[in-house]
Amino acid sequence: MSDAGKAVTGKRAIGVETVGMTKIFGGLTALDDVSIRVAPGSFHALLGENGAGKSTLVKCMMGFYQPTRGEMLVDDTMVEVHNPRAAHAIGIGMVYQHFTLVPSLTAAENLVIARADTPSVIDWAKERTALNAFLETTPFKVPLDVPVSGLSAGEKQKLEILKQLYLDQRFLILDEPTSVLTPDEADEVLGLLRGMTEAGELTILMISHKFREVTAYADDVTVLRRGRVVGGGSVKDLSVQDMSRMMIGETEIRESAARADQPEKKLKLELAGLFADDDEELSAIEAISLKIHKGEILGIAGVSGNGQSELIEVLSGQRPLKDGRIFIDTKPYEPARDQMDAFKVFGFSEEPLRNVAVPRMSVAENMAFRTFDKAPISPFKGWLSPFPMRKRAKELIAAYRVKTPSTEEPIENLSGGNVQRAILARELSGDVDVLIVANPCFGLDFASVAEIRAQIMDQRNKGAAILLVSEDLDEILELADTVAVMSEGKITYQSPMAETDRATIGHAMAGHH
Template identity: 40%
Template sequence: MRLELRGLTKKFGSFTADDDIDLTVEPGQIHAVLGENGAGKSTLMNMLYGILKPTSGEILIDGEPVEFGGPGDAIDAGLGMVHQHFKLVGPFSVADNVQLGREHTRGAGVLSPRAARAAVLEVSEQYGLALDPGAVVEDLPVGVQQRVEIVKALSGPKTELLILDEPTAVLTPAEIRELLAIMRSLAEAGTSILFISHKLKEVQAVADTVTVIRRGRVVAELPPTASEAEMASAMVGREISLTVDKAEPEPAEPRLEIDGLTLVDDHGVKVLDGLDLTVRGGEIVGLAGVEGNGQTELARTVLGLIKPDSGRVVIDDRDATGESPARRIRAGLGYIPEDRARDGVITEFTVAENLVLNQYRDEPFSRRGMVDAAAIRRQAAESVAEFDIRTQSPDDPAASLSGGNQQKVIVAREFSRPRRVLVAAQPTRGIDVGATEFIHSRLVTERDNGTAVLLISSELDEIYALADRIAVIYNGRIVGEVGPDTPREVIGRLMVGGEADADGGDRER
């Protein structure tokens, strides 16, 4: 299939999300669309897939203009889409979920359960996407759930073009490698792919061509051989530094001491197993590890959202183990949570309210028990400008922001009040390069101001860019503490429970 977009434009009221976009996808091509959070990528794909009606412009398939009244029409025309946020029904089986995707099409129709299973097996075999049609979706790892979405998208009557909207945002590094391999083999078999991303390395690894959009406009067409710096600058519209400038750390006294922390989950599994870790004022300790080894529980225990079964959390020489999160926050603990939907923003509240969420009862936002709306509005205006939060108004609900901009709200809030200890969990996940550069430099500033920073990240690049010391977590305990120049293979071995000895005989792991 040859897909052509001509002058595609989408306005929401007076706001133009996509402005006169031209783009052509050749058959069997992997065409990356790169852009910052809020650039207009998802809006463009939603027009293409019949979810949004273009304000103006044309879509042509193999030279013929098409108009889609809804996704069903797009599917019948040979399109498939995997959305940025999965649309699977957790308690249903894989086959039932794939079946649900077909109900709105004319071409496919509803299948019997047996035929649905057979259809899943056929598609998964055809494309080498291993799946058990009977498995319950919510029991599957995220990477496999995404495979279900892909099989669902491919099981239209004749899927020839697949749209993947930020498919790697929620995946682990191993799952990402797998997905990129799947994309390559799909393209080799003739499927065209529109790959939406803001991750430069992934785009370089799989794309045949790259269209960069910024604030709703096409600003560059680049070959995949373009450098990361070139791509980043095109996305952001200014020079971007991909390395973090930082001076030697000057570690002071311990500010955060974690002592023998143990936590047993509902299934009797020790998710934290006697974990010891110290972070001093003026240093960034990077916690490296494969996700699911206790990082989430550690962060939530330090904040006081979970009570440990044993062990202590000491903040500034004070045993905080029994304290509430509010007390710890008031004592100077900052927290950038990995799950912003659960712990970070209240989406029904306005952007301005979210920016003072844990401080609105304190001066200067309240005086003698009275909330000062003007002070809150001033703070919001300042943070929106300083952190470049893309919102039409600070009085809009946080729900109206893109995920990346919600993350900026959290970061702005945590950086705009005094703190002694900062726990930053996956602080740049789902965030574009411009905002990542900004958050990284702010973390270093924090450190230089004497804050003890615990950086939890599943991205080794991020750990290397920022950490003064690296601790590796595996199965709920710290299995190694090493310097910032330790080779990747050594940390990689520790992350899977191996030994740190650098001259070990099995280098190929």
């Protein structure tokens, strides 16, 4: 057996430094003279907006890309990393945002096949003895004989990290490592890794967008913006405001709207015993019953894959309801275009280019999807008038600060934040009674997140009943009046926000309720 799986003990952490790292793709400079130093045994956070260069930097460090200029040092010695195997050979490993395990194999099988020196005939008794000895040296515990498909998200993430330790990686790059974890699981995993850095066994470079985790676990931070290092330092010397300002520069951030008191508690939207199947005809949502009042935001929290997307598809008319009823103002409601119009139901979700926009159609055309068959755009049946459509689009572009070269630009050419603003303009510019939103700020920059959250709060203050499904617990804590937790297709917990807290919601997300 090679060095794989040898005991993780002693001062084994390595330090990595990039010097003047530059990567140019055609006319785009994705990385521009980036120099960062990650000291041995430190927990270093890498921050930046989408497109800031974080992924390009770590792909250069891992050998997926070759830098156009610049070099990398490991423990002050220059190294050349031509591919990921070369990175692994010098002790650098990466844990990706999405799992890379083979679901049908057990944890033990996943670990053994990950080695470069796996024998063609495996002596499982010998390997199991070695694996058990290895696990005695690590703070992570996962069941070895259970197929990965039967593990929880937290156990899978631990196994991904164990795999890197087993392969003797002493510098770990973590790419948004907690995006699939409950808050409790995230704190457990990051706490264990933090313990290993403090013991000098491991060095961590973590890409994250969660300031709470950065301030709780990281020693130092580096901030990238548009491919350049724009700041950083010791986490204890920086406030969240300092770090966010470095990330966004002088971009104007909209203040969040104040939460207005709602005098009347009039029931607006009721989901009564909803059942629906997934694409494999297995049960996806079961007996979902919720009541949302006028001027109330009900936030549904939960780890991805617990039926939230199927619920949103049911409510937007994209998935058939197997059983149950939907009522608005106590009247039966079915999510079809005519009833959405009649009941003033609007909505938007993450990745709008995949869900609620036609990429190759213009900004003006996409903004007109709600009104193209009504006057003034359609003065009489079957006739579209482009002038009022463009005029309306110009008004919405100005009001919602959509950055686009013109109303006729294909919407797919806009940045993610501006696509979302354009859809937001379409969905919120009318008279809104019911708003259904899912992960509305997924992957967006700070300024767009602030804008969208403020717009949602504005609609609440005007009296809309809002259902907000979000995997970002911070978003729900900021916006919701009432929180519900969804787990395995059911609502397992519900509380007014004033009577609960992050820890209680996190426990419910993990199935403790």
